[in-house]
Amino acid sequence: xxxxxxxxxxxSSSRSAEKSESCCKLSGPTSxxxxxxxxxxxxxxxxxxxxATRRSAAVVAVSSDVVKEKKLKSSSSLANLLITKxxxxxxxxxxxxxxxxxxxxxxxxxRGKMFGFVHLYNGQEAVSTGFIKLLKQEDCVVSTYRDHVHxxxxxxxxxxxxxELFGKTTGCCRxxxxxxxxxxxxxxxxxxxxxxxxxxxxxxGAAFTSKxxxxxxxxxxxxxxxxxxxxxxxxxxxxxxxxxxxALWKLPIVFVVENNLWAIGMSHLRSTSDPQIWKKGPAFxxxxxxxxxxxxxxxxxxxxxxxxxxxxGEGPTLVxxxxxxxxxxxxxxxxxxxxxAEKAHYATRDPITSLKKYLFENNLANEAELKAIDxxxxxxxxxxxxxxxxxxxxxxxxxxxNVFADPRGFGIGPDGxxxxxxxxxxQGTAQV
Amino acid sequence: MAAxxxxxxxxxxxxxxxxxxxxxxxxxIRSEARPIxxxxxxxxxxxxxxxKAVAAQAENPASAASKPGHEVLLFEALREGLEEExxxxxxxxxxxxxxxxxxxxxxxxxxxxxxxxxxxxxDTPIAENSFIGMAVGAAMTGLRPVVEGMNMGFLLLAFxxxxxxxxxxxxTSGGQFTIPTVIRGPGGVGRQLGAxxxxxxESYFQSIPGIQMVACSTPYNAKGLMKAAIRSENPVxxxxxxxxxxxxxxxxxxxxxxxxxxxxxxxxxxxxTILTYSRxxxxxxxxxxxxxxxxxxxxxxxxRSLKPFDLYTIGNSIKKTHKVLIVExxxxxxxxxxxxxxxxxxxxxxxxxxxxVCLSSQDVPTPYAGxxxxxxxxxxGQIVTAVEQLCR
Numbered sequence: 001x002x003x004x005x006x007x008x009x010x011x012s013s014s015r016s017a018e019k020s021e022s023c024c025k026l027s028g029p030t031s032x033x034x035x036x037x038x039x040x041x042x043x044x045x046x047x048x049x050x051x052a053t054r055r056s057a058a059v060v061a062v063s064s065d066v067v068k069e070k071k072l073k074s075s076s077s078l079a080n081l082l083i084t085k086x087x088x089x090x091x092x093x094x095x096x097x098x099x100x101x102x103x104x105x106x107x108x109x110x111r112g113k114m115f116g117f118v119h120l121y122n123g124q125e126a127v128s129t130g131f132i133k134l135l136k137q138e139d140c141v142v143s144t145y146r147d148h149v150h151x152x153x154x155x156x157x158x159x160x161x162x163x164e165l166f167g168k169t170t171g172c173c174r175x176x177x178x179x180x181x182x183x184x185x186x187x188x189x190x191x192x193x194x195x196x197x198x199x200x201x202x203x204x205g206a207a208f209t210s211k212x213x214x215x216x217x218x219x220x221x222x223x224x225x226x227x228x229x230x231x232x233x234x235x236x237x238x239x240x241x242x243x244x245x246x247a248l249w250k251l252p253i254v255f256v257v258e259n260n261l262w263a264i265g266m267s268h269l270r271s272t273s274d275p276q277i278w279k280k281g282p283a284f285x286x287x288x289x290x291x292x293x294x295x296x297x298x299x300x301x302x303x304x305x306x307x308x309x310x311x312x313g314e315g316p317t318l319v320x321x322x323x324x325x326x327x328x329x330x331x332x333x334x335x336x337x338x339x340x341a342e343k344a345h346y347a348t349r350d351p352i353t354s355l356k357k358y359l360f361e362n363n364l365a366n367e368a369e370l371k372a373i374d375x376x377x378x379x380x381x382x383x384x385x386x387x388x389x390x391x392x393x394x395x396x397x398x399x400x401x402n403v404f405a406d407p408r409g410f411g412i413g414p415d416g417x418x419x420x421x422x423x424x425x426x427q428g429t430a431q432v
Numbered sequence: 433m434a435a436x437x438x439x440x441x442x443x444x445x446x447x448x449x450x451x452x453x454x455x456x457x458x459x460x461i462r463s464e465a466r467p468i469x470x471x472x473x474x475x476x477x478x479x480x481x482x483x484k485a486v487a488a489q490a491e492n493p494a495s496a497a498s499k500p501g502h503e504v505l506l507f508e509a510l511r512e513g514l515e516e517e518x519x520x521x522x523x524x525x526x527x528x529x530x531x532x533x534x535x536x537x538x539x540x541x542x543x544x545x546x547x548x549x550x551x552x553x554x555d556t557p558i559a560e561n562s563f564i565g566m567a568v569g570a571a572m573t574g575l576r577p578v579v580e581g582m583n584m585g586f587l588l589l590a591f592x593x594x595x596x597x598x599x600x601x602x603x604t605s606g607g608q609f610t611i612p613t614v615i616r617g618p619g620g621v622g623r624q625l626g627a628x629x630x631x632x633x634e635s636y637f638q639s640i641p642g643i644q645m646v647a648c649s650t651p652y653n654a655k656g657l658m659k660a661a662i663r664s665e666n667p668v669x670x671x672x673x674x675x676x677x678x679x680x681x682x683x684x685x686x687x688x689x690x691x692x693x694x695x696x697x698x699x700x701x702x703x704x705t706i707l708t709y710s711r712x713x714x715x716x717x718x719x720x721x722x723x724x725x726x727x728x729x730x731x732x733x734x735x736r737s738l739k740p741f742d743l744y745t746i747g748n749s750i751k752k753t754h755k756v757l758i759v760e761x762x763x764x765x766x767x768x769x770x771x772x773x774x775x776x777x778x779x780x781x782x783x784x785x786x787x788x789v790c791l792s793s794q795d796v797p798t799p800y801a802g803x804x805x806x807x808x809x810x811x812x813g814q815i816v817t818a819v820e821q822l823c824r
Contacts, residue, residue: 140573142569171606172606172608173604173605173606173608174606174607175606176603176604176605176606177604177605177606178604181604181605183604183605183606183608183609184608185605185608185609190569190572190573190609191601191604191605192604192605193596194596195592195596198565198592198593198596198597200562200565201561201562201563201564201565201566201568201569201593202565202566202568202569202572202597203569204562204565204566204569205565205566205567205568205569205570205571205572205573206569206570206572206573207569208566208569208570208575209569209570209573209574209575210573211551212525212551212552212570212575213574215551216522216525216549216551216552217522217523237559237561237562238561238562238565241557241559241561241562242562242566244557244559245556245557245559245562245563245566248557401607402602402603402605402606402607403602403603403641403642404602404642404644404665404666405602405607405610405611405612405665405666406664406665406666408692408693409642409644409664409666409692409693409740410740411693411737411739411740411741411742411743412693412694412740412742412743412744412745413743413744414743414744414747414779414780415744416744418693419740
């Protein structure tokens with residue numbers, strides 16, 4: 001088994017610095033090509049030699065380059081910043097919410113409150129927060145089975161997600177979906193899919209609707225769709241088929257690869273002929289970008305660009321986020337295969353710790369303010385567990401209600417009436 | 433995948449120009465000879481013909497006496513239905529391979545891309561699983577896509593999306609998202625198209641919870657089912673048949689839909705209930721001619737709704753005749769006939785005087801050779817023999 005101490009993608013980034021010119025050339029003039037950010041980010045990750053300096057160099061180096069393009073305020077310290085205080089606190093709170101929620105899930109699972117396959121997102125919060133906090137409510141998010149935090153970032157209340165995990169009728173899917181199927185019509189979370197790759201065509205369809213609304217229905221629509229999926233999915237046919245269609249029709253979609261290097265126990269390097277996933281974007285005619293997915297500010301920069309491209313109708317982008325999951329693949333995974341040194345390395349790059357450090361170093365927040373947020377989130381999580389505990393389980397009569405949107409689909413019974421008119425139908429005991 | 437269609441569509445084009453070229457074993461049924469009785473109107477006088485319209489139009493007898501309506505071929509009827517629905521609702525769109533500029537490999541969407549543009553009639557790359565998934569995503573976000581499988585067999589590649597997403601997503605989302613898609617295309621055994629182009633997917637899809645399946649067999653019900661399927665909030669799979677696209681019939685000028693869940697009474701009778709669908713309906717009707725000459729009175733029902741079954745129409749018939757023959761093109765094992773047999777035994781066992789006889793295709797991959805292909809599907813002679821044995 002391969003021992004991975006340094007992220008192989010860092011080593012290969014030097015090659016990607018050369019390649020970045022060609023990849024952007026294929027896709028035509030875009031901000032990615034003209035932005036200094038990409039090249040400088042890659043240089044900064046190469047120049048650091050130890051994990052500690054790499055991390056801090058990475059956070060500050062990005063800001064100092066981007067700022068040259070921004071208008072400077074009189075205060076020099078404020079001028080160097082990527083985010084305002086308000087934005088910083090929003091990002092912090094969202095990541096803490098994701099982390100605390102997932103930790104609570106682990107507790108609840110081992111206490112027998114939730115069941116089945118539960119996949120936790122610890123360590124990857126920067127990707128969800130970095131992207132989804134830039135979206136409007138009308139924008140759509142499609143995820144995989146590791147979807148709790150995407151739903152939370154998009155705005156689905158923690159109560160509804162926890163209830164769903166407990167299998168209660170107050171869950172966002174009435175208890176019928178479970179951990180791997182988080183949906184919310186209100187917040188435009190289109191799932192939650194158990195088979196990897198299954199959600200990517202759905203996301204492509206949602207992006208198609210956005211384009212259709214604009215061009216056929218002549219509505220004022222600039223909604224974008226984000227499709228989140230992992231490194232394992234990038235060897236799946238649906239991924240490639242959708243890259244093709246999205247680029248072909250210039251759909252307003254961003255393909256976000258959460259490359260955490262592992263598909264259960266299969267290392268990305270053992271399953272992929274060319275492990276640099278971002279390179280697969282230009283092969284289909286869209287920009288491919290690689291970003292440090294443990295740094296929420298960097299992710300946010302890239303996300304802003306990619307989402308902006310999509311909104312302006314310039315087409316899709318493939319963003320590969322190098323990230324890591326601190327826990328096993330699921331709560332049933334003993335996680336014995338990954339090298340402890342690798343885990344230790346990424347633990348030092350915890351996105352929450354990084355953001356905290358950035359906020360302190362740039363005087364955007366103090367200890368007390370962040371502790372207040374921690375406390376607020378703890379209360380939200382406690383409340384969600386209480387709510388889920390007290391919520392009722394689905395009654396039998398819920399069994400048949402949502403099989404069909406039009407329940408006449410159950411057909412006509414021997415007595416000539418539609419089966420859904422049978423009183424036993426609403427009790428859930430009808431023979432269908 | 434794309435190899436054979438140059439041939440088929442040329443054949444179809446030829447058939448359009450000269451209908452007389454339709455193969456001799458496939459009778460062209462004119463509406464004048466075929467009564468359609470209304471479920472509400474129970475009178476079954478011999479020769480009384482009424483058309484049934486769910487959209488409650490005034491009863492419009494399409495009998496030989498008056499000649500309202502217009503003549504169409506089945507593929508034109510499908511196109512009319514599609515076009516009317518696209519006109520009516522701007523969210524209705526078409527996805528599929530060669531549906532746009534090519535007009536559809538069986539000409540079902542001919543002319544629609546010119547009229548509605550390349551986005552509403554979308555020519556997709558050859559990626560069934562993904563473009564069916566795209567249709568699901570589009571349906572979830574407000575559109576009403578009609579997706580064509582160039583041949584139904586190709587939709588095996590889309591089984592993931594059809595089963596998990598079309599069928600189940602409404603349920604797993606707790607009812608939040610509807611998937612009003614129509615998945616349609618030609619299937620069935622054609623003229624020496626080889627095993628992979630001769631598949632009957634209705635048997636594979638029937639277990640998927642959350643979808644409806646219908647099979648059209650005449651221009652009248654093709655248009656009606658197309659419109660009803662598009663209007664339905666449920667995902668509907670509409671099975672067409674490669675050999676039925678050139679059937680000609682006079683259909684009403686007025687707008688109509690037919691019920692997705694109801695079966696169609698083709699020929700009322702007293703002696704035996706014959707349940708069939710799609711192309712086998714014509715083999716049954718051919719056998720019926722022979723049977724009538726021999727003194728039998730078969731009742732022929734085109735079940736049309738493959739999932740769910742219309743147990744009311746079927747049950748009423750069984751209560752009258754007490755004998756059932758199922759004639760289908762599905763394979764013997766696990767086909768529609770197998771499910772129908774189980775459903776009838778469960779619900780109407782008391783009314784049966786004899787075990788249900790089910791005539792299905794052989795459990796073989798459809799051979800290319802014409803002589804072998806002929807014996808894999810049920811032929812009229814077998815139907816006649818089966819009825820004679822049942823009614824002994």
